[in-house]
Amino acid sequence: MKKITQYFLQGVLLVAPLAIIIYILFSLFTTLDGWLTNNMEPVVGFKIPGLGILVSFGFVTVLGFIGQTALVRPLKKVIQNLIEKIPLLNLLYSSLNDLFSAFVGKEKKFNTPVKVLFNKENNLWKLGFVTRETMETIGENDLAAVYFPHSYNFSGELYLVPAERVIKINSSPAETMKFIVSGGVTHF
Template structure:
């Protein structure tokens, strides 16, 4: 009986959590409907609530914003808006810090989280997965002798928190593993192991970081 109970739980728990997360996302995005005037509320002229309409509205708003921001007029307005934010001390610090991170993460030209690495942390002999985020810059680079890389070490099972480290390039090993597979490996605390792939050939081929 215990075997059947565990089997049933293994089937229902992932499904239940997936449905809960989807419901949370849809419910949160449905709140965007509150931005519409009362007379335009879908529930008002349909007579009943339709879950998911906020998702469509959010998608439309994001898409329209992207289209607007790519033309000349939109770019000028954005520059003007950012110029105003630049004059507000506290807002300036928060806005530009978040903007730099988002630009790095979502820009197609960025190098953040493009490679999964294997490093020794928090002590020699203990290994963990990290992600390449770039190279040290600014005055920091002037104080580091040799070739260094910047890495992000996520925590388990919540990879949104972690540690930022600057390590010698020769001390990191580039894994033949996608970022998605590495994230699943971290979130599952090592239970969901990625598919094994043949290692790169050549001396220290795995340690080369472009």
């Protein structure tokens, strides 16, 4: 029973951040779409389908811009400090924040696609992304942290591999990720 509870909580940690974001964006879209349809139709004389999604996109973009300004940084810091004091919320927030920062933040982590030799005898290779060039923080200067996304899933595995086995490839991060996530069926 303890294992089932542990697996359930692990599943919640995997699903909850994405579900929360989808729920918030869907709620924003449906609320704005309904409000705009009801208020704009009498003015223009016809319904404008999809106006809610356009306004939602604009709203989220403006929030992103405001979030980058110096005016919001102190407020953001206060909110982050508050979140850090709540155990489960802290775990969810920091995981989401790190994930988004890895893809679109200033310190992108998935911008170095590589191939790693896993089985020299059978010449087996795996494609992934270097997330740290060296693991000197744990005393392993000759190891690199390489993330290997799973196909058709939003998960993956992180391996610490000998740096000499890591070979950078001539491909964009987006194309490499698409190739891996598709299970190798997209053009590469």
